[in-house]
Amino acid sequence: xxxxxxxxxxxxxxxxxxxxxxxxxxxxxxxxxxxxxxxxxxxxxxxxxxxxxxxxxxxxxxxxxxxxxxxxxxxxxxxxxxxxxxxxxxxxxxxxxxxxxxxxxxxxxxxxxxxxxxxxxxxxxxxxxxxxxxxxxxxxxxxxxxxxxxxxxxxxxxxxxxxxxxxxxxxxxxxxxxxxxxxxxxxxxxxxxxxxxxxxxxxxxxxxxxxxxxxxxxxxxxxxxx
Ligand SMILES: [Zn+2]
Numbered sequence: 210x211x212x213x214x215x216x217x218x219x220x221x222x223x224x225x226x227x228x229x230x231x232x233x234x235x236x237x238x239x240x241x242x243x244x245x246x247x248x249x250x251x252x253x254x255x256x257x258x259x260x261x262x263x264x265x266x267x268x269x270x271x272x273x274x275x276x277x278x279x280x281x282x283x284x285x286x287x288x289x290x291x292x293x294x295x296x297x298x299x300x301x302x303x304x305x306x307x308x309x310x311x312x313x314x315x316x317x318x319x320x321x322x323x324x325x326x327x328x329x330x331x332x333x334x335x336x337x338x339x340x341x342x343x344x345x346x347x348x349x350x351x352x353x354x355x356x357x358x359x360x361x362x363x364x365x366x367x368x369x370x371x372x373x374x375x376x377x378x379x380x381x382x383x384x385x386x387x388x389x390x391x392x393x394x395x396x397x398x399x400x401x402x403x404x405x406x407x408x409x410x411x412x413x414x415x416x417x418x419x420x421x422x423x424x425x426x427x428x429x430x431x432x433x434x435x
């Protein structure tokens with residue numbers, strides 16, 4: 210493990226992530242407003258996000274996106290916050306971390322129309338429409354510990370992603386991979402996710418770990434490559 214990207218999916222979480230990134234060069238932060246909290250989006254959040262994305266310790270915008278499973282914010286509000294954040298990410302030339310749940314077609318449409326920087330479809334568990342859109346647009350797919358679960362049914366998606374577009378993540382504190390399932394998830398457990406993905410793709414785990422590390426540096430920038 211050479212570097213950890215700490216997700217800041219709210220102003221409070223982003224400030225905590227930034228404090229961590231300021232304390233250790235092996236950590237970087239992201240900043241965004243999760244679709245659950247899209248109802249909090251305002252001109253103030255826009256200026257906060259623009260300011261925060263300019264910080265070199267912030268290597269990506271997000272999480273942002275659409276979540277129709279929980280619908281914690283109205284869908285039109287989710288759309289407005291998502292599109293506004295994509296624009297700010299483009300202005301700052303920062304990649305974007307996308308949260309998509311039960312909103313495949315709408316996320317794909319917004320990515321086609323509004324994404325101007327590379328995107329990570331994070332903790333990928335979506336259907337073929339979003340998989341296809343992500344791959345067609347040259348974006349990245351990131352897999353979590355879910356790939357080790359007994360009910361995981363998306364090995365075809367794992368195999369469909371070109372090696373240079375593949376990433377792995379904890380999506381902590383949940384989704385710890387087997388055999389750590391039920392514990393608080395942490396970066397050390399990523400090895401199990403990597404080993405499972407490598408087995409599905411019929412490749413060496415060390416080779417997959419090298420590739421996903423290289424991809425993260427390409428995507429998030431030289432801060433990750435030290
Ligand atoms: Zn998410």
